[in-house]
Amino acid sequence: MSEATRERILEATEALLRRHGPDKVAVVDVARSLGMSHANVYRFFDSKGALRNAIVERWLARVTAPLDAIVAAEGPAGERLHQWCMTLMETKRRKVLDDPEMFRAYQGLIGDARDVATHHLDHLIQMVRKLISDGIATGEFRVADLEAATRLVLDATIRFHHPHLVAETGGADLTPRAEVVIRAILGALAGGVV
Template sequence: MKKPATPTVEPEGKGSETRERILTAAEDLLRRHGLAKTTVVDVARALEMSHANVYRHFASKTELQDAVAQRWLHRIMEPLRAIVAEDGSAAERLERWVMTLAAQKRAKVLNDPELFAAYHAVAQAARAVVEAHIDELLDNVAAIIRDGVERGEFKVADPRAAATAVLNATSRFHHPYHVKESGGRDTSDEIRDVFKLVLAGLRSGTL
């Protein structure tokens, strides 16, 4: 009697390597063909592997696209996390954080429009990856505000609520819908004007 075939198990470390290859191929397809042409089968064909192999890492097209968006967002967050971790004036860091976020989104519209469009579609669907991104943005801003309170720069009772207000006040400069509609126009001067009001609120305790 013939023994059943033993399932193929990827060597330790190989699974994450294959996952990264899949994500890189999916990104490339998104850039060249958009969301419609970034299915599990298309990615498998580009990598010359079976679609079953892709499915071992991503259960569906939606999960694959969300993972691409998550990796894209991770790159955006890297310089923002660095600003949060710095020492120095909370007001200066907070303004630079917002400016950096807006600049990152503008750059994506201008230099990576296809992938930005894919992220925008994911954002419109309000999927978990976007919710996690928004939570991290709030955590970043709240951490800077909390530091500002400890330094005596801000008068804020609830840093998380104030962080929500800051992101809402500046959303038209970094929200994917507004950035897309503006065509990546440089809004730095407008951000500075809005931020004067934001800082006034943080310093007076009205935010």
């Protein structure tokens, strides 16, 4: 019941965001759009900041869900790391292509939700670290410095998943270029470069 109300509030907030942009994501506007008292919304989100953070978390959770599934799956680590990078790129690209206004609105919100953004980056780092650890365990990868190897994956592929760069390229399909970068990374992980 409680959870359903929370969900309704988030849905209403997203609808306002879509219609009016990030400046309209305030508790009072959301309450009005639901015919609900402010007090009731405040039971779930005790400030505009809390509501914005919840919206950004929800959006990022949709980005990371398929990535978590890849990390949890069976199979060679190299193949899963390849799939993970391509999925991250494709998810960001689809968001720019399918709904550029919402993409920009979320970028605005994320700018004000640094803790959530940092937590998201930590989550990405954990996933890549796990995939590389799996590859070390099976002997697929020869890696001396796990942290440096993890950073390598995220740094070298940022061109394909950083929101600013994806938006700058207008969601162009950079798959062939990403494939080359990922081949170079997998070669480095297998070849004991890091």
